[in-house]
Amino acid sequence: MELECRRCRRPVKVSAAQFEVFERMHYVCFHYEFEHGDFDVDEECTAGGCPSASLANGRERVIATARDLAEEAAMAAPWRNAALHEYLEALASWLADSGGYYLNRRTVPPGNGWEVVNDALRAATVYE
């Protein structure tokens, strides 16, 4: 039997197992119906796991962070990972462990990859 979303009337396939949890809707439909609030649907809201997060543009922030770090590095900032190879190794490790990082801070991992990269650039200066 095909499940039908009561919000958009399209078939529910991927999240069929959570059909009742999401009040007989797609996860995305449930989110926009109950969690997204007054935010524009093309704008990320403050609820974790917002499907609109991928639309948010974080590129400018990443550029600004990279420039800030370059300036700090040029001023011989006292980073644990001051050498380039240490920094890059820490960057890779931090990205590999990033799920745990967000979990420890009790936040949902950002849906926008730019945000993860922005956090990673900064964290790699001191990450062990």
Ligand SMILES: [Zn+2]
């Ligand atoms: Zn739907």
Ligand SMILES: [Zn+2]
């Ligand atoms: Zn939202």
